[in-house]
Amino acid sequence: MSKIQMKTPLVEIDGDEMTRVLWPIIKEKLLAPFVELKTEYYDLGIKKRDETDDQVTLDAANAIKKYGVGVKNATITPNQERAKEYSLKKQWKSPNGTIRAMLDGTVFRKPILVNNIKPAVKSWKKPIVVGRHAYGDVYKNAEIKTLVPGKAEIVFTDAQGRQTRETIMELPGPGIIQGIHNTNASISSFARSCFEYCLDQKIDCWFATKDTISKQYDQTFKLIFEDIFKNEYQQPFEKIGISFFYSLIDDVVAKMMKTEGGMLWACKNYDGDVMSDLVASAFGSLAMMSSVLVSPHGYYEYEAAHGTVQRHYYKHLKGEKTSTNSVALIFAWTGALRKRGELDALPQLCAFSDKVEKTIIEMIEEGYMTGDLAAICNPPAKRVLDSMQFIDTLAQRLEKIV
Ligand code: NAP
Ligand code: MG
Numbered sequence: 001m002s003k004i005q006m007k008t009p010l011v012e013i014d015g016d017e018m019t020r021v022l023w024p025i026i027k028e029k030l031l032a033p034f035v036e037l038k039t040e041y042y043d044l045g046i047k048k049r050d051e052t053d054d055q056v057t058l059d060a061a062n063a064i065k066k067y068g069v070g071v072k073n074a075t076i077t078p079n080q081e082r083a084k085e086y087s088l089k090k091q092w093k094s095p096n097g098t099i100r101a102m103l104d105g106t107v108f109r110k111p112i113l114v115n116n117i118k119p120a121v122k123s124w125k126k127p128i129v130v131g132r133h134a135y136g137d138v139y140k141n142a143e144i145k146t147l148v149p150g151k152a153e154i155v156f157t158d159a160q161g162r163q164t165r166e167t168i169m170e171l172p173g174p175g176i177i178q179g180i181h182n183t184n185a186s187i188s189s190f191a192r193s194c195f196e197y198c199l200d201q202k203i204d205c206w207f208a209t210k211d212t213i214s215k216q217y218d219q220t221f222k223l224i225f226e227d228i229f230k231n232e233y234q235q236p237f238e239k240i241g242i243s244f245f246y247s248l249i250d251d252v253v254a255k256m257m258k259t260e261g262g263m264l265w266a267c268k269n270y271d272g273d274v275m276s277d278l279v280a281s282a283f284g285s286l287a288m289m290s291s292v293l294v295s296p297h298g299y300y301e302y303e304a305a306h307g308t309v310q311r312h313y314y315k316h317l318k319g320e321k322t323s324t325n326s327v328a329l330i331f332a333w334t335g336a337l338r339k340r341g342e343l344d345a346l347p348q349l350c351a352f353s354d355k356v357e358k359t360i361i362e363m364i365e366e367g368y369m370t371g372d373l374a375a376i377c378n379p380p381a382k383r384v385l386d387s388m389q390f391i392d393t394l395a396q397r398l399e400k401i402v
Contacts, residue, residue: 003036004352007344010336011063012039013301015073016046017308021316022326022387023073029395031333034352034402040067044095046076050088057095061102064299068343071336072099072303073329096303097134105295106131106193108264109276109305111283112290112331114364116377120282126262128279131197132272133190136182139269144177152177182217187224192296194266195233198242200294205244207266208252221268222246280305285372287325292335302335304328312387323371324387327360330394352402359397368393 014023031037042060049056064070076082077094100107110129113119144152152168152175168177198205207225209218229237229244237243245263247255249271256265267275280289289305305328312322334353341349364373367382370390374381385393 003034004346004348005036006038006340006349007346008067008069008340009038009040010340011060011067011070011301012041013060013070013072014041014043014045015075015308016044017074017076017310017313018316018322018324018387019074019304019306019308019329020045021313022324022329022391025388025391026326026330026333029391030330030356030398031337033395034398035337035349044073044075046078046082046086046088046092049075049092049095050086053089054092054095054098057092057098058102060095061099064099064103064301065297068299069336069339070299070301071332072096072301073332074304074306074308076308099301100134100293103293103295103299103301104189104297105293105299105301106190106197107134107291107293108197109280109289109291111280112288112327112361113283114288114361114373114377116365116367116379117284117288117373118378119284121257123258123260124282125260127283128256128259128261129197129201129203129264130272130276130279131190131194131264131266132276133187133267133269134272135186135190135269137180137269138178140181142179145175146171146177147174149173154179180217182220184220184224187221188228189296190266191225191228192232193294194264195229195237195244196296196298197292197294198244198264199233199236199240201264202240202242204242204263205266206252206256206263207244207246208249208271209268210249212248218268225266284376285325287328287370287372290328290331290335300336300339302332302339304332321386323384323390325370325372326387326391327364330360331357355402356398359401360394363394363397 014020040063042056042063044057044060075095078088078091083091108129108131111127113127149171151170154166154168156164194205209221211219211222225246280286286306291303291305293301309324312324315322334356338350338353341347368385369377369381371384374384
């Protein structure tokens with residue numbers, strides 16, 4: 001059998017710990033037997049980032065800008081503990097944050113559904129994708145805590161030194177004050193990334209804010225979304241039969257509990273932080289959550305939503321078996337290969353990605369899965385597989401059908 005050929009290299013971004021252990025095995029056993037893999041490799045393992053003063057992260061992001069599509073492994077975002085553990089020069093910034101900022105992208109998280117794991121919300125039948133605006137709001141705020149009464153004001157000074165001033169509150173006693181911001185440019189990129197994602201996936205877009213209360217801040221989000229939709233996306237949306245729905249956040253949260261899913265839920269930063277964890281947990285397992293960074297300029301970076309699974313890695317280092325679920329990592333690869341196939345007009349590569357994903361779902365639905373899923377599936381698992389058995393079983397199935 002001849003292997004499927006690729007045209008443009010895929011930007012391959014490696015990471016840390018347990019996911020770094022699984023990465024080459026996935027390539028070797030599930031992909032390389034069928035596809036003549038063409039990748040440009042960047043090692044974002046913590047040691048390499050430290051060695052290169054994080055230059056390798058910038059190089060990886062630039063490579064995605066050059067080629068258009070990347071696949072990324074989970075990486076350690078160092079805190080004090082990690083800096084000590086790996087004797088780092090400093091606590092390097094989150095690589096995901098750096099890449100997201102360079103590509104100006106939005107992250108979309110989509111659960112991978114299987115019929116033996118039922119979502120906690122009975123009406124949910126299709127994936128709910130959460131798109132989180134990962135810029136500004138409370139994540140880049142200024143705060144004051146006062147122990148005495150006083151007047152809280154918000155002041156804006158423009159380039160000419162002209163000031164606009166608003167009283168927030170005459171505080172009668174001790175209290176707290178917070179200032180947040182966003183930019184029209186970032187909100188516009190967010191809106192375009194969301195609409196692009198919906199066109200790509202052929203699903204409706206839902207967006208919500210609290211514009212009745214926040215008549216400048218939240219209303220700006222609403223107006224920018226509506227404006228960009230009307231001017232740039234209404235026609236392409238109508239052409240493929242998808243729609244854009246706007247409402248208040250509390251209304252959307254209530255409606256979400258009654259739908260069968262199958263839409264993108266575009267969320268402001270805080271809403272997305274909270275709701276993506278709620279949606280992930282309601283659908284079952286973090287290890288079944290895929291994730292893609294979409295930039296309004298047409299760059300894509302695929303990854304798993306989970307981290308490096310540190311606890312399993314320490315077990316692995318001690319020579320113990322782990323039951324780490326590689327599904328979201330494999331879906332990161334198939335997502336990236338499918339996108340490469342679409343961009344390079346390689347239908348065989350797209351079909352291969354579809355087959356791998358279908359085979360994984362069939363295998364789990366037939367009862368062969370890792371421990372995290374066995375703990376929540378019904379009917380009970382036929383066999384609980386360890387990390388390597390899962391990949392080997394999948395490889396055997398693929399050999400028969402690809
Ligand atoms: P994590 O790696 O997502 O793991 C948290 C827990 O979730 C695990 O201990 C495990 O539970 C379960 N889990 C996650 N993925 C699993 C999988 N594939 N199979 C089975 N179980 C899975 O989060 P963390 O332990 O908080 O973070 C570890 C490191 O990852 C940190 O250094 C963090 O900076 C990094 N991180 C990176 C990314 C990214 O690059 N995208 C995202 C998040 C975190 P049990 O232990 O109960 O089995
Ligand atoms: Mg969160």
